[in-house]
Amino acid sequence: MERTYEVVEHFVSINGEGPLAGQLAVFVRFKGCNLSCLYCDTKWANEPDVPARVMTAEEIHQAIMETGVRNVTLTGGEPLDRPYISELLEKLAANHLLHVEIETNGSVSLAPFVNIPNRPSFTMDYKLSCSGMETAMDTDNFSLLTEKDTVKFVTGSLADCERAVEIMKQFRLIGRCHLYFSPVFGSIDPADIVEFMKEQQLNGVNLQIQMHKVIWDPDRRGV
Ligand SMILES: C[S@@+](CC[C@H](N)C(=O)[O-])C[C@H]1O[C@@H](n2cnc3c(N)ncnc32)[C@H](O)[C@@H]1O
Ligand SMILES: Nc1nc2[nH]cc(C(=O)O)c2c(=O)[nH]1
Ligand code: SF4
Ligand SMILES: [Mg+2]
Numbered sequence: 001m002e003r004t005y006e007v008v009e010h011f012v013s014i015n016g017e018g019p020l021a022g023q024l025a026v027f028v029r030f031k032g033c034n035l036s037c038l039y040c041d042t043k044w045a046n047e048p049d050v051p052a053r054v055m056t057a058e059e060i061h062q063a064i065m066e067t068g069v070r071n072v073t074l075t076g077g078e079p080l081d082r083p084y085i086s087e088l089l090e091k092l093a094a095n096h097l098l099h100v101e102i103e104t105n106g107s108v109s110l111a112p113f114v115n116i117p118n119r120p121s122f123t124m125d126y127k128l129s130c131s132g133m134e135t136a137m138d139t140d141n142f143s144l145l146t147e148k149d150t151v152k153f154v155t156g157s158l159a160d161c162e163r164a165v166e167i168m169k170q171f172r173l174i175g176r177c178h179l180y181f182s183p184v185f186g187s188i189d190p191a192d193i194v195e196f197m198k199e200q201q202l203n204g205v206n207l208q209i210q211m212h213k214v215i216w217d218p219d220r221r222g223v
Contacts, residue, residue: 003084005060006031006052008045008077011222012067016212018101018123018150019178025071026064033078035105037131039156039184041218045077057088064098074120075103086112093118107136110144121148128163130156130184142171150178152208156187161196168205179205185213 008031015025033046044050055063064072072092079085079102092100093116100120104110106127113119124141127133131154145151151173153164164181168174181197183190193207216223 002056003087004054004056005082005084005088007055007060008050008052009222010060010063012069013212013223014215015071015073016210016215017103017182017208018073018152018180019121020071020099020101021208021211023071024069025073026067026069027073027075028060028064030074030076030079030082032082033076033105034081035078035107035127035131035133035136037105037127037133039130039154039187041185042075042077044221057091060088061091061095064092065095070098072098072100073103074100078105078108080104080108080110080113086116089113089120090116093120105133105136106141107133107138109138110141114144121150123150123152125152125154126164126167128153128155128160130154130160130187139171142173142176145173145177147177150180152180152182154182154184155193156184158192158196161193165200165202174204180208181205182208182210185210185218 008029010028012026015021015023029045031045031052092098102120102122104122104124106125127137155161181193190209212223
């Protein structure tokens with residue numbers, strides 16, 4: 001039987017996060033997650049009864065190609081935790097017209113995916129205290145990241161910012177990959193993060209506010 005994936009939504013928007021923020025991207029959001037972050041803005045996608053379209057890898061590939069947009073963001077839920085996701089990643093990576101990135105939560109090993117030829121880039125969270133999920137982090141992933149990847153620290157407090165810097169230093173992340181601070185939307189003043197960055201002389205780290213939540217209603221889906 002052909003492998004299928006549960007897709008809760010796919011849409012074109014500007015990417016609101018990560019190194020390609022501001023560029024058009026096709027988003028494919030998969031159903032279900034192995035974590036439950038306190039701040040999660042897409043809890044709805046993780047509900048067992050949320051309706052989903054069951055799609056084959058080729059159907060997902062076709063739906064992406066039909067948009068004419070070449071940046072692809074696979075998200076969720078937790079995309080890398082979905083059964084047979086490697087098969088979809090291999091298919092998309094084989095199409096050199098596409099630039100594929102994956103939003104992943106930092107708890108799933110990247111090892112099975114790093115040797116895919118022309119592999120997608122990872123935008124991997126390190127979940128801090130504000131998420132309630134820090135103990136789930138797989139820190140072996142850091143050594144697998146390269147300059148095409150990103151580690152994102154979603155911070156809810158200055159204590160979270162301090163912990164993020166500790167992790168950057170412990171795992172020598174500065175210079176290895178892109179590094180982002182992103183405020184838990186609406187719960188910490190981004191200006192406080194900037195003050196923190198100044199105090200710490202945090203060169204090589206980006207602050208990023210989720211752009212789509214500024215442009216549209218923060219709770220709106222499909223943007
Ligand atoms: C919804 S998650 C899906 C991908 C994956 N499960 C993960 O956590 O990376 C996509 C991104 O949105 C971020 N995010 C979720 N809720 C947020 C919030 N309230 N404020 C800021 N970022 C949030 C996550 O931390 C993650 O970087
Ligand atoms: N516009 C827009 N950009 C995004 N970048 C990452 C997103 C996500 O939910 O993973 C996202 C999203 O949901 N919308
Ligand atoms: S890992 Fe991502 S999708 Fe899962 S609960 Fe956390 S933010 Fe939401
Ligand atoms: Mg989102």
